[in-house]
Amino acid sequence: MITYPILKKEANIGVTAPSSGVPTELHELITQASQRMTEKGFHVTCGETIWTQSKAKSASAKKRANEFNHMMQDASIDLVIPPWGGELLIEMLEHVEFDKLKEKWILGYSDTSMLLLAITLNTGMATAHGTNLVDLRGEYSDETTAMWKSVLATKAGESILQQSSELYQKQWEHNNPSPCVFHLTEKTSWKTIANEEVSMEGRLLGGCIDIVRHLIGTPFGDVETFSKKYINEEPIIWYFENCELSTTDLRRTLVHMKLAGWFNNCSGILFGRSAANMPVHDYTVNDVYEDLASDLQIPIVYDIDCGHVPPQLTFINGAYAEVKVSEGKGTVLQHFS
Structure with a gap:
């Protein structure tokens, strides 16, 4: 629990x-x-x-x-x-x-x-x-x-709803902070493979993929034991954001996670906007998302409000979430159950 x-x-x-x-x-x-x-x-x-x-x-x-x-x-x-x-x-x-x-x-x-x-x-x-x-x-x-x-x-037993932002920040202007720190100028659009509507449910886990990948194989990254001990093997929604990885490094990392069992019983994956995702030859980040969707046969949502391209939602590791995406807009309903 x-x-x-x-x-x-x-x-x-x-x-x-x-x-x-x-x-x-x-x-x-x-x-x-x-x-x-x-x-x-x-x-x-x-x-x-x-x-x-x-x-x-x-x-x-x-x-x-x-x-x-x-x-x-x-x-x-x-x-x-x-x-x-x-x-x-x-x-x-x-x-x-x-x-x-x-x-x-x-x-x-x-x-x-x-x-x-x-x-x-x-x-x-x-x-x-x-x-x-x-x-x-x-x-x-x-x-x-x-x-x-x-x-x-939010109290245990209650729920909290968050919605996708209206605008996001394209680049940092550290020498010219706005009254709210960020410069939100670009229209936010949550995207899905083939632009389909997406709905998923599960326990949230995630973070900066550059970093959390290093928990694999350590005593601190035992997803299987966590699943059995704390969430009764309920499905998991992973959320990630890429700070600095190229597309091939991102792909290697996701395959590594799959082979390590992190995506067992995964109901969907969310990816934050990124200023990284540098293509390698003609291999783009969209290719990464499509390959992952094909591998796992689960919905993939990307360019969400998470990580180093603000603003970002507050995701609660362990909360049960209902995520819905349609026509570029998204909602995340988190249940503290």
Whole structure:
């Protein structure tokens, strides 16, 4: 059975950096985001790791893990949001005290998605794939991003509906932030193979595919045991987003996942928009999606609101979801059951 944390009013947000910290010249981003959270009625507790960054990480693996473990065990902290992702979260995973984690939300994406998926697979506690802290530093959040609060405030036994965004951001303009941080200029369209209507149901699991693929074959990526122990072997909907992979690397990764059994009893796969997906020769990302649909004989949806091309929905690892896509629009109804 999946356990669901609950976001309460005036919650204390613990900010720690299990992957990358924030270099000195960007500390203002954390200050701004913390102020925004305080203005919205939250409290913020910042750890030491967020203020340092060297050798592609915030601190040593053990220091990162120790700070994360402390925040997860500290009853005064209600949820944990890293500042952003990074590169080397995998180093600290073996030091996470999974058996001592208290029931609280962890929210983030990118490299953080490895930690989220590992925790849900190994403990049955739901985790939240969505915005990170620095993207909450704006005067307000767009409607899609702002749903993170409503989703995390959903109680066990209740449901929450999210809809595809109206517009998305084509490229980052870090030197020209808008009042909501993002520059949402392009019309959103969720796509399917052959443009057919799609409907799927199942337990949500996923993350940044560049990162979560490295859980395969480790004690932290045992999907089969999770399926039997926590969800009574219900069907799984996987959601992925590609940060940097070429189309052939993406294809290799998906075949690897299939051979490892990750797609056993899979009812459908969702892919986020990507600025990567670089074609190799004439092999395009659409070819990847079509090959995967042919391999697995399940619906594939792509260019959804997930990942490094904002905005993004808040997907709950472990929640039972109903996903519907028609004429470029999509809905995700998540049941906290």
